[in-house]
Amino acid sequence: MVLAPLWIPVSGLAADKATLAIAFLLLVLVASFVAPSLQGNSKLPPPGPHGFRQSPTSRSIVGRRKDIWRQYAEWSRMYGPVFSFRSHRLNIVVLNSAKAIHDLLGTRSKIYSDRPSSATNDLTTLAKSLVRMSSQSPHFHTTRRIAHEELSAKGTARHLPSIEGDVKLLLKNLLSDPKHFEQHLRLCQSRSVLKTIYGYTVESNDDYLVTKIEDWMKVYNSTMHPGTWLVDSYPILKYYPGWLPGGGFQTFMAKRRASTEEVRNLPFEWAKLEIKSGKSYPSFVLNQMSRENIIPEHEEIVKNVAGTMYMAGVDTVVSTMLIFFLLMTLNPDAQKRAQDEISSVVGSDRLPQLSDRERLPYVDALIQEVFRFHPGGPLGVPHSVTQDDYYEGMYIQKGSIIVPNIWAVTHDESMYPDPMQFDPARYLGKSEKDAKGIQPDPRNFVFGFGRRVCAGMYFAEVTLFLQISSILATFNILKEKDADGVEITPQLDFTPGIVSRPEVFVCKIVPRSDAAIDLIMWGQ
Numbered sequence: 258m259v260l261a262p263l264w265i266p267v268s269g270l271a272a273d274k275a276t277l278a279i280a281f282l283l284l285v286l287v288a289s290f291v292a293p294s295l296q297g298n299s300k301l302p303p304p305g306p307h308g309f310r311q312s313p314t315s316r317s318i319v320g321r322r323k324d325i326w327r328q329y330a331e332w333s334r335m336y337g338p339v340f341s342f343r344s345h346r347l348n349i350v351v352l353n354s355a356k357a358i359h360d361l362l363g364t365r366s367k368i369y370s371d372r373p374s375s376a377t378n379d380l381t382t383l384a385k386s387l388v389r390m391s392s393q394s395p396h397f398h399t400t401r402r403i404a405h406e407e408l409s410a411k412g413t414a415r416h417l418p419s420i421e422g423d424v425k426l427l428l429k430n431l432l433s434d435p436k437h438f439e440q441h442l443r444l445c446q447s448r449s450v451l452k453t454i455y456g457y458t459v460e461s462n463d464d465y466l467v468t469k470i471e472d473w474m475k476v477y478n479s480t481m482h483p484g485t486w487l488v489d490s491y492p493i494l495k496y497y498p499g500w501l502p503g504g505g506f507q508t509f510m511a512k513r514r515a516s517t518e519e520v521r522n523l524p525f526e527w528a529k530l531e532i533k534s535g536k537s538y539p540s541f542v543l544n545q546m547s548r549e550n551i552i553p554e555h556e557e558i559v560k561n562v563a564g565t566m567y568m569a570g571v572d573t574v575v576s577t578m579l580i581f582f583l584l585m586t587l588n589p590d591a592q593k594r595a596q597d598e599i600s601s602v603v604g605s606d607r608l609p610q611l612s613d614r615e616r617l618p619y620v621d622a623l624i625q626e627v628f629r630f631h632p633g634g635p636l637g638v639p640h641s642v643t644q645d646d647y648y649e650g651m652y653i654q655k656g657s658i659i660v661p662n663i664w665a666v667t668h669d670e671s672m673y674p675d676p677m678q679f680d681p682a683r684y685l686g687k688s689e690k691d692a693k694g695i696q697p698d699p700r701n702f703v704f705g706f707g708r709r710v711c712a713g714m715y716f717a718e719v720t721l722f723l724q725i726s727s728i729l730a731t732f733n734i735l736k737e738k739d740a741d742g743v744e745i746t747p748q749l750d751f752t753p754g755i756v757s758r759p760e761v762f763v764c765k766i767v768p769r770s771d772a773a774i775d776l777i778m779w780g781q
């Protein structure tokens with residue numbers, strides 16, 4: 258009797274809505290407190306910091322240090338290579354050693370290859386993209402297979418002439434406007450990816466399609482961090498009506514859904530029209546759509562794979578290239594040694610080609626060291642586990658989010674002595690006989706693990722090799738000077754997030770010689 262006024266609306270529609278909203282939220286709260294207590298607590302999870310609440314890859318919930326990978330590496334020294342904590346209602350397990358990553362994401366990849374389920378991914382249809390797709394999806398295997406086919410060594414070889422053309426344009430742009438090097442790197446990589454995937458030629462940085470995708474990614478990167486939205490911790494809120502108080506997120510998600518569909522459909526429909534008109538480049542879409550006996554859902558699968566590639570393949574490579582520029586600015590000796598190797602193997606009247614790679618071991622080692630020194634994705638992409646498991650006596654609950662701390666592995670002193678030193682020679686051994694001195698190839702870590710290993714790994718390596726070796730062949734990357742003529746030394750300061758890049762820095766990019774200018778302007 259006393260409670261009745263709480264539940265019976267006193268007057269008007271607003272009171273109705275408020276009451277409904279409160280009732281819904283109470284239900285969610287009760288469910289979230291009751292459910293864990295029913296599960297019992299007899300199994301011991303990996304140790305870890307108590308009371309720490311943070312999303313797995315960003316500092317969006319509790320703003321602490323932005324290099325969260327270092328924080329995790331420090332904790333692993335306190336708690337061991339596998340530690341865990343809870344964030345909202347999620348179990349996060351962080352793997353900080355090559356062994357733990359190999360044992361779980363490699364050897365047990367059958368159960369450790371899912372992605373964390375996310376209500377916002379469902380609401381915005383992002384769950385259809387390969388990076389976010391559940392390994393339980395009936396389309397997962399076909400999706401991975403066709404992505405691999407296209408971006409394998411054989412698939413990438415078809416696109417080599419066009420990638421080489423993009424690198425030549427990059428060199429020209431660096432020559433005419435070196436200050437905006439990031440813009441030129443972005444143009445180069447977006448051209449290579451959109452040509453390979455759709456056959457689309459990007460003409461400039463303000464290209465209509467690129468602007469659409471980049472705008473979409475900006476909103477996505479600033480609003481869709483794991484852990485930002487309450488609905489991810491309480492998925493039942495997916496059904497919360499948008500017209501109730503606090504339901505504004507539904508309108509936001511609906512807009513995100515529409516824009517996600519738009520950036521998927523726009524280039525795909527363009528490619529289909531090109532194919533129909535018969536003047537198409539042998540792109541991924543063309544190859545897939547001209548197959549015989551394709552299943553009815555195939556078109557949708559191809560569209561979703563294609564729509565993943567810009568998101569996965571542009572920022573990652575551009576970030577790695579920015580890391581390269583930063584490290585070259587800070588390490589002139591390594592830069593000079595790589596340039597000398599190129600001069601003696603390739604000469605100065607042509608640019609390096611993919612076929613030169615084997616004869617350029619120092620350049621190859623320098624690229625490995627760029628990957629190691631600051632992996633573009635220091636915490637990889639989170640996996641999740643599809644069944645309860647035990648690892649070295651620790652209980653890992655089904656559904657836990659598994660974060661591989663790639664940075665911790667590539668800075669593990671037992672594998673890479675003096676890890677804060679940039680030293681490409683660590684992969685070469687002191688002499689040919691000295692195989693023992695050779696340290697592990699970081700490419701085994703930076704591209705991820707098990708059944709989720711990067712689908713564009715080979716394509717990425719080829720584009721990075723061609724960009725880096727051609728830049729080293731033609732330019733010097735130096736410290737910029739300030740107004741007083743004093744050299745500016747950029748800091749080793751990196752952004753947080755799934756893809757991490759250097760904070761904005763300046764450097765001076767000058768052609769190595771007149772012959773280099775000729776090569777950039779007129780070389781074949």
Ligand code: HEM
Binds near residue numbers: 705717
């Ligand atoms: C330096 C460049 C790159 C790095 C460091 C990188 C790294 C990664 C990592 C760490 C993952 C997650 C693997 C895991 O979950 O264990 C991944 C996934 C993926 N990458 Fe890359 N990547 C790069 C370039 C590319 C490029 C150029 C493409 C395509 C054009 C690409 C396409 C993909 C796709 C489709 C996935 C999702 C695979 C899945 O979830 O099954 N990546 N990448």
